[in-house]
Amino acid sequence: MTNRETPATIGQRILALRRTAGMSQEALAAAVGVSRQALGKWEADQSLPGLDNLLALAEALHTSCDELLTGRPLSSEQPPAPSLSAEGMQALLDARETRETKRRRISLAAGGGVALVLAAALLCVGLYAGSRMDDLQNRIDGVNGQVAGMQGTLQAQVDSMTNRVQTMLDEQNSLAAGESHSYSEWESGSRTLLLTARVTAKQSVPGASARLIVTATYPTDTHSAVTLEMTDEGGGVFTVSGRVATADELTATFQLESPDGTVQNQQLWSDYAPHGQFEPIVELGGGIDGQLIRFETQNGQIRFDGDVGLSLGATEYAWPVEAEMQLEIGGQVVETFPIPELYKDFVPTEDSYTGDQAVFVGSTVTYFWTPQAHPWKADQSVIITARVVDSQGNVYERQMELIS
Template identity: 35%
Template structure:
């Protein structure tokens, strides 16, 4: 019987619980439990108290042999054989623990190896699966995004319909229309505006207002037409103050006025302006040594392009005349003039309608021109090409391109 087994047997023979024995020995219940299970052994300092509590001598507790002396239980000395038994028991316990630890470590190592192999296999297997799942998730995400986009479009459409319905319910205008005329030499675009009130009553009057972003507003009283519609004539100056503007109508009855905006225009003036550019293509501008009068010379001349684009708004003025000059230090040394009106006229007949032909002919033209090469006194400041195009309303647009500049 081992020491731990004897401690357990003696405790039970004495009718003691682990708590009672621990209290007599002066240790914890857990210490008694470890002694009885063999997890640990009592030290020499606890042997006498343990033997006394169990009613045996220390030698009997350690060796299981009854002592031949008449010493009182637990108070005899510890014989050499008893000490050897205690040390043997401790060594056996340590060896047993070490053996269990080696078995545990070996089992753990084997388990880790299996887990590692499994992870490698799962990594290879599930790597492909994860890529496949990722691709499916991407597809699902794209489908969800498409569905969300469709829902957003439907919501936006419904919201727009509701807003339009509310606007129409709150509107004081049953309908309106406007039309621009051909700008004249005074650089003003005629504007005819017509509006019909939703609720017409005798005595109702109308006033139309054109309000620019920066500039002086214009007003015009409406003339009553058949069908209870009102019409007014306004004019939009082709000045940058009128680039953006709004047009509104105010209906007045018995001194009470109600106003509503009819429409807005943006970049209006730009839509009536001809655009021009001049671009050297094979144009020489190089120093040529000394001239016969001893001054430094420069050779200037060659090919260039003149691009003219008609304004994009309907009824806008058309390019009519162009002047292109080679200018040295502010003085024109070569000059060409061109009549453009025939190139930008509407033509009849041929393929397509007149409007389709106008779109093709009036949108823009590039002219390929040249100045002969000449040797001039070297510029003191600059040499440049200058193109000025005047449209049918009298507006002149100028484009410049540097050929040489000092500094």
């Protein structure tokens, strides 16, 4: 039994459609006219694209704004067009409201204080004539509106000036005139990628040495860092190739050391979950709608009433080729559930023109299994293990402990 699921968030849908289109982050970012880091934040649901960027995304991905925002695919009669319906606009507004609610901070603004003072003054003046209270209230509302408008305009101008100044300072203090980097050779066992980078220093300093410090940030807000010594290619160009740990975010800092010992640093990039383009989805869970598998232990047996679900998904680089689930009681494997012919779900056809394999990317397939009844003792553990091998030979294991 299989069940295909649609990516749940706007970021996940952008990622899925990009992979389906066979585009890299750099290529899609260039087509939209934004930086690769901005696109990475959209795909990681850390920010939302503006309306102009949304239209450019839809055009570049040959889809509609509605599919990006709601997940509803185009019908066969509906040509792909970067249009936006009322439903799509509501989905975008809902997403923005959700994000703003998470980070909104309430503060008293100076302009608001001015409005209150003016309001109080007007009220005091109006006390001598009760018949003019309505007129005074209207004036108060008008002053409040004017102050709010002025405050918003001033804040926008201050933000713009701050951004310009910061950009100028960053350019003046920058060490690198340019950089390029890429990831390859994913290893699931060590959870590392091969990082290849090239950095051109803004000024060539004879005898200078350089290194790249790559910091990994994990979901628990912990960090680890690796320092990669760079090779001086001459003319201020430094290169490096080395393995780095994968995490929710990888941040690279370029460090340049002059012959006199002076050390300067500049952060070059932050990449969000770069291993996501290499690592297939492998999730072991219980049943449909997140309900865990049900079981009972009576008369020296364990009986199951419900499904164990193994969800698998492909990337453009790797897809599942072997998978099985095992039931282990008291340290012994008592039942195995193999999942044959995975290629039918992930590599269904060959392109008749190029001969290349077509891979389903951006969706998942869930396989369900209900174990049989087995003898069981009160002191025995009960564990379900899933083992998956991808097309690159990487092995993934997931476990679900029912009884410890």
